[in-house]
Amino acid sequence: MIRIATLGTSTITRLFIEAAVDVPTVAVTTAYSRDAERAAQFAGETGLSSSTCDLDRLLSSAEIDAVYIASPNGVHARQARQVIDAGKHVLIEKPAVPTVGEFVDLISAATNAGVVVLEAMRNRYDPALTAIADLLPELGVLRRASLSYCQRSARYDKVLAGERVNIFDPALAGGSLLDLGVYPIAAMIHLFGEPDRVVGAGIPITGGADGAGAALAVYDGMVVDLSYSKITASDRVDEIQGESGTLTFDHVAEPGLARLRLLDGSVTDHSFAGPRNNMVHEIRRFASLVEGTADVATDHAETVATLRVVEQLRTAG
Template sequence: MIRFGVIGTNWITDHLIEAAREVGGFALTAVYSRTEEKAAAFAEKHGIPFTFTDAAAMAESGEIDAVYIASPTSMHAEQAILFMSKGKHVLCEKPAASNARELQRMIEAAERHDVVFMEALKSTLLPGFQAVLENLPKLGTVRRYFASYCQYSSRYDAYRAGQVLNAFKPEFSNGALMDLGVYCIYPMVVLFGQPEEVRASGYLLDSGVDGQGSLIAKYPGMEASIMYSKISNSSLLAEIQGEEGTMTIDSINIPKTITIHYRDGRAEDVSKPTERHTMSYEVEAFIGLIRGGQSKLNSHANSLAAMQVLDEARRQQGLVFPADLK
C-alpha cells in the first residue's frame, strides 16, 4: 500500500479521495491544514488517522509515502519541494506551478531525491484520451486542433457583487488560463509537442487575473486554436481536423464521446468507456510510477512544455503573478 497524505481540504481533495479509494494500493493516512479545526473535521469526515498543521512536520513524518497537493497554485512549488526533499512522492494538482521556473525546480528536486513527481492533469490519462491517441492516424495529415473550455464560474457572481474570492486573486496564481486553459493546452502538447510559436490575447479583470482568453499555436503544417473563459459558457466540441477526416471530442477536459467523421460521409464512434471516477486514473498512473512504471503522457517534459506555453501566453497578455517576481 502507498500511504498518502493530502494538503488541502477543499472539494477537489474530497473528489480525489473518493476516486483514489477505487484504486488498489491507495491508503489515506494524513491530512494537513493550516488550522487544527479544519484538519480535525476533514480527518473525521474521511477517517484519516493523522492530522498536521505544520507541513514540515508532515514531510518528516514516517506515516506517509506520498502526498497529494491541492493548495493554491502559488504554494505548489514550495510544498512539493519540501516533501520531495524528505523522500516523499508528490502528486500535484494542475497547474503544477505558477511558472516554468518553479516547475523546473520541482522537476530537479524529484530527480535529485529520486522520487516521483507528477502533475495531476486527469484528462490525458482517461480512456477517452487513449482513444484519441490510438485513432489519430486515421485522420491523415493533421491540419488543425481546436479546443474550448469556457465555464462560467459561480465565484464570478461574488466577484461581480464586489467580493474577490481566491479564484480571481493573482497572489494565488489563478485565473481562466491557469484554471481552464491548461485543460486545452496540455492535451495539445501531448499530441503534437511544443509549438513553434504562440499568439495569445485575453481579457484581464480589475483584480489582476484573466477572465477569458484565446491563443493560436503554430506547428509545422498545422495550427491549434484554443479558447477558455471563467466568465462565459461554451458548448463547442473539440476537433482535430485531418486531411482524411475530422475527430470530434465532446469535452476536452473529460473526453468521453469521440467520433471520426470521414470525408466520404462515414462516421465512426471510437469512444472508450470511463468505468470509474475520472480522477481515479491519475491516482492509478501515479502509483504505477512509484512502483517503477513509466508514463509518456503526464511526464516532466510534457508538463514543462505546457507550462512554457502558459508563460508565453501570460507574457503576451501582460498577466503577471507575484510568484513571477520572486
C-alpha cells in the same frame, strides 16, 4: 501500500480522495490544513483517519509516503519543495507550478532526493485521450484543431461583489489560463506535440486575473485554436480536422464520446467507457512511478512543454 496525505480542502481534493479508493495500491490517510478545526472537519467528511495543522510534523512522519498538493497554485512550488526535501513523493494538482523554471527546479530536487514529482493533469492520463490519438491517422494530414474549456465559476459572483477569491487572485497564480486553459493546452501537447509558436490574449477582470482567453498555436502545416474561460460557459465540442475527415469529441478534460466523419461519407461513433471520476488514471500513474515500474521522463517533458505554452500566453497578456 503508498500512504498519502492531502494539502488543501477544496472540491478537487474531495474528488481525489474519492478516486483514490479505486486504486488498491494507495491509501489516503491524512488531511492537512493550516486550520486545525478545518483539517479535522475535512477528514471527518471524507473518511480519512487523521488530520493535522502541523506541516513539519506531517512531513517528518514515518506513516506518510507521499503528499497530494491541491492548495492555491501560487504556493505549489514552495510546498512541493518542502515535501521533496522531507523525502516524500509528491503529486501536484495542475498546474504543478506557474513557470517552467519552478518545475525544472522540482525535477532536479526530486531526482537528487530519490523521490517522484508528478503533475496531476487528469486528461493526460485518461485512456480516452490515447484512444483519440489512435484515431488521428484516419484523418489524413492534420490541418486544424479547436480545443476549449469554458466553465463559469460560481465564485465569479463573489468577485463581482468585490470579494477576494483565491482562484481569481493573480498573487496566487489564479485565473482562467492556469485553472482551465491548461487542460486544452495539455491535450494539445499530448496529441500533437509542442507548437512552434503561440499567440493569444486574455480578458482581465476586477483584481487583475484573466477571466477568459483565447490563443492560436502554430505548427508546421497546422494550427490549433484554444479557448478557456471561468466567467462564461460553453458546451461546444472539441474538433480535429484533417484532409480526409473530422473528429469531434465531447470534453477536453474527460472525453466520453467521439465521432469520426470521413470525406467518403462514413461516420463512426466511439464511446470511451471509464470510471466516473477520471482522476483515478493520474493516481494509478503516480503509484506506478513510486513503485518504480514506469519512467517519469515523458511525463515531465509534457508538463514542461505545457508550461512553456502557458508562459508565452501569460507574457502576451
